[in-house]
Amino acid sequence: MSKNLFEKVWAAHSVRDLPSGQTQLFVGLHLIHEVTSPQAFQMLRERGLKVMHPERTFATVDHIIPTDMRDRPFLDALAEEMMVAIEDNARDFEIPLFGMNDQRQGIVHVIGPELGLTQPGMTIACGDSHTSTHGAFGAIAFGIGTSQVRDVLASQCMAMARPKVRRVEVNGTLGEGVYAKDVTLHVIGALGVKGGVGFAYEYAGEALDRMSMEERMTVCNMSIEGGARCGYVNPDETTFEYLEGRAHTPKGADFHRAVEWWKGIASGDGAGYDDVVQMDGGAIAPTVTWGINPGQSCSVDGTLPRPEDATGDAASIVEALQYMGFEGGQRIEGTPIEVAFIGSCTNSRISDLREAARVARGRKVASGVKALVVPGSHDVRDQAQAEGLDQVFRDAGFEWREAGCSMCLAMNPDKLQGRQMCASSSNRNFKGRQGSPTGRTLLMSPAMVAAAAINGKVTDVRDLLN
């Protein structure tokens, strides 16, 4: 039987079997940012260790940085301390840093692909759970904790047990107004927030085949929200076309040799899987979360579950309804919102902004709604400005910001206040995630966020696209 991509990449990067039964896995690309790395460098200093491959490590800043006023020192002294730490660490350990004013700066999972650092067949690690994003290129990309960041810095390796592989096939054609975000929310809803524990997800099927790289990134990004530590799509012509000509992509004859290797690393016909699930992409509607984890979602024209009818975990439904202030059985459409956030490593790329701008163009944000657009990188921001999208958003009443994570996790000044209800294109609707301990998040596609901002309530974007 031929092998799947995961098995081939794993084998190619295996250094040796460890006594624990885990594999010592070589890490081809290590990405770091300011929040989960300072303690790792401190551990290296305490043990007198060096970074083994500083040229395979790239640093950027995204989590804590402000997205409006960027003067140094930051108003937040703790954030300033973290900035200084990554600047010092990058300098002392000779790691390239894409700092705040560098054209290459942006959310770590946006810039890796953008710069061509992310390539098929690589192993990629980063101290951030959404590292799964890079799987869109047919890389095996894992989120890791700070002790493992230390391990990768010191040894360019990590110790890991090999997961099983589940193929998730989404067939059919997505309808108008249905995006990659809806697909990923649908998959998580169907398989559950822990359905992927112990698995790598191979996404496939006609819907994935037709997706752009940016859409595939959105799907792979949220793998971890379904419990899968990594998710990937086999590389194809779409992948190669995206990569050609990027800063770190091989050039000329090297590129053609690379493409041959990339083709060879893809899952072979008849490759085996530990599990296969199939879904009909044509049946997916614009999807909105109503609860406190990304699996608690329904179609925009659907209704919330009633705990008394629940077949599964009724207590979780009760807890979520109570936190959100919702009633079982109510419709999600029409839910008033106070904040609209377009951004995050899930949905802050140029195609996301184009789709949101399509909805916002010539319309106005409803009064009383605070709406902001935070591009994923410097490059995305410049591209959007070149296309005039910033003006579309500004004219509609959105704030137009600098690149960063912003209100995805609210470690910078962008935060919800009190119980504000936020339509968000990010990836987590956990209690308190967007900076207020009682704040509420409704996850949806960027176009749906724009529609919610315009109408001041959860809206079926298909009504505004027609």
Added chain:
Amino acid sequence: MTQPASTASSIRKCISGRVVPIRGNDIDTDRIIPARYLRTVTFDGLGEHVFEDDRVAEGHPFDNSSYAGAAILLANDNFGCGSSREHAPQALLRWGIQVFVAESFAEIFFGNCVSLGLPCLQASAADVDRLMARIEAEPTLVMQCDIEAQEVRFGADRIAATTPAGTRQQFLDGSWDALAQLLDEPAAIEAAAARLPYLNGF
């Protein structure tokens, strides 16, 4: 702060102590330690902010003096899901937790715990339920988490509580801190790098 390398003090065979129960599935790491406490370059001082936003509500177990000093955290399904932040187990460790027993754990959280020498033991839903009820009725009950025997004992009762064989071995011989092993064979690392087309001009 860093954990000791493999030494006698890093061996984890059996951990005894009182138990703090945290009810609910899918407790994510944002709840264990809210993001605002990640604005720090060390892990020191995180212990006092564990579950801070959940503790605004009355009667959180971490504020219940009967559970003060607990070394064992008992949880339901998919504990530690969400963000990869090691700050979550670091904060719990600093509060005093030395071992976890739950129906299941999220993967990154589990790995982070291993790196810190914190065993995560898995028990059946029915056993966790029974145990929670028992602890809530008798908060000062002392429990033994026997990593070697793969069971948890309390009073005359015992339940199966398991961790994968390789992980169990790492705790029994004190080799849970992977870094020393990863640096053991530098030649093998370089050999792997030399085989990879993308590191060698394709």
